[in-house]
Amino acid sequence: MKRILIVRTSAIGDVVFASPLAAALRRSHPDAWIAWLVEPGIDALISHDPAIDARILWPKAEWVQLWRSGRRIELWRRVRALRAELRGHHFDTVLDLQGLLKSGVLAWLSGAPTRIGLGSREGSQWLMTRVVPRGGDVARISSEYLHLAQQLELDTGDFMPALHVAPEADARAQALLTEYGLVPGRYAVFAAFTTRPQKHWFEDAWQTLAAKLVAQTGLTPVLLGGPADAHAAASIAAGAPGLINLVGRTKLPEAAALVRSAGLLVGVDTGLTHMGIAFSVPTVAIFGSTCPYTNTGRANALVIWLGMSCSPCRRNPTCGGAWTCLRDITPERVLEDVARVRSA
Known part of the structure; x- marks a missing residue:
């Protein structure tokens, strides 16, 4: 893994739970370039995380509004623009932490040759090159992300949620x-x-x-x-x-x-x-x-x-x-x- 994209676009609590995965990736791949695809506003939670090199914003609310207002051509332009942005980073690995169709499509748009989904469903499993079933000790905080890190043989450390304030x-x-x-x-x-x-x-x-x-x-x-x-x-x-x-x-x-x-x-x-x-x-x-x-x-x-x-x-x-x-x-x-x- 040299250029890694994490896809966990929302919600606030889920991004908090997933936060230790970035640190585990950094410990295991110290020279990798790591980006996180996230919705605007929520990106503030990871903006000063030292394990993350870049935030890429997915303006979901804007896309939904364009769809509802019938502005399909403009929506298609936005999709193509995001695809170009993602592919411009030349990711070799994408980790889809949501496992939904919407997150699977975003992972697929990146063009990364390796696309790993966590518990992928809703058809997103067909967009992945590997699916890791959800697992781990369900009683523990961040357990499913710890399970994914273990399956990827990352250095998990204590694997506790951590945030950084600007x-x-x-x-x-x-x-x-x-x-x-x-x-x-x-x-x-x-x-x-x-x-x-x-x-x-x-x-x-x-x-x-x-x-x-x-x-x-x-x-x-x-x-x-x-x-x-x-x-x-x-x-x-x-x-x-x-x-x-x-x-x-x-x-x-x-x-x-x-x-x-x-x-x-x-x-x-x-x-x-x-x-x-x-x-x-x-x-x-x-x-x-x-x-x-x-x-x-x-x-x-x-x-x-x-x-x-x-x-x-x-x-x-x-x-x-x-x-x-x-x-x-x-x-x-x-x-x-x-x-x-x-x-x-």
């Missing part, structure tokens, strides 16, 4: 902390939101946790999220005096920097929570309808998952919206694990 993003985050009178290490990030509401903990639970956390630890709760989470965040903040609501105030790089400087993170199955583990911040993850891992790989990070017979249900709940798998996780239980991760 200095300018860190400066903006520190300015935001100063604006709100917050001190690094003396606040707790609440990562309460995802794009799938069945992964959410309950509003009253966050409010109770906020009050009890301040009393028990002295840490100031700070709520992070995107603009789409603003209404839900305002509802939580209205019943949690002392909580700082920064939802919608940060982009991904600044949010990552705020996570890195936190003294604690409590969150659901969402990208910000996984970032806490990547930055080795004391983290308590609350999982219910999904459970991507239970073994965080770090002593200062724990997962609360009740393991009910109906869980994980992912997108097919049977509880009629009761979400017992999350409702039965109490703030008191979370605080018990907060004490454990902070003392680890």
